[in-house]
Structure formats: structure tokens, C-alpha cells
Amino acid sequence: MESGAIMLYLAEKTGKLLPQEFEPCMRVTEWLMWQMGGVGPMFGQVHHFVKYNKGKAPYAEERYLKEAHRLYAVLDRQLAEREFVADAYSIADIAIWPWVSRYEWQTVDLNRYPHVARWYRTIAARPAVQRGYQVPRKVQEIPMP
16 A cells, blocks of 8 residues: 555656546546555465465465456456556556566466557556666566567
């Protein structure tokens, strides 16, 4: 919850990445909360059970991977008719993208979600994202589906 609150605070303080108009602002906030309550915790569980503890809890692996695929499908439907999650590039995209960038850890083929794959590549091409991906130190290049 702290990272969502920090993102809202910084966006409001700088006047960037969060629309000023009420309805667009609420759409961004809705998708930011979707990440905080869904993608973050569920993808984190996939990382724990599927990447780091494979074979130790088959039920948990299946449960969380199934939920991850459900969330990818929700995101894919949202992106079917828009370039970014809440129309314009925003803190919602910034919060969701890093979790999706670990699609390999989640054993997810992004090609199953063509709108997510397109969105992912669009954001990955942004110079600020490329720089930020290497903080605190370069470990690898941004994975590409």
C-alpha cells in the first residue's frame, strides 16, 4: 500500500502521470489499486511458489498461476482498445509494468496476451524505463517476448 500512496503523492505533487480531471484521475487510481490488490500480491505468490519453490506445493503453484493468467486476461481486455491502461501513460502503467516484466518468472507466454505484449514493448522502449530497469545495478537486459 505504501508504494501506491507514494506514487499518488508524487504524481499529485509534480502534476505528472495523473490526470487532473476527476474521471480520468479515478480511472488511473482504479488501475493503480488493481495492481496493489491483485497483480502485486498474486504475481508475488507465483514468484514464490513457481520460480523459487517449484515442486514443493503443487496446489499453490496451480492456484496462483491460474490467478496470474486471469489477471493477464483482465489486463489484455483493458488494453484491447487503448494504448495504456487508463488511456494515457500514467502511474498505473508504471506500477503494473515491473510485475509484467517478470513474465518469465511466472512462466507466462506474453504472446497469449497480444495487447499486453504490445503495451509491454511500448513501455520497455521508453528511455526512462530502460534506465530505471537497471537500478540499483544492471543485472540483465529487459526481457522481450
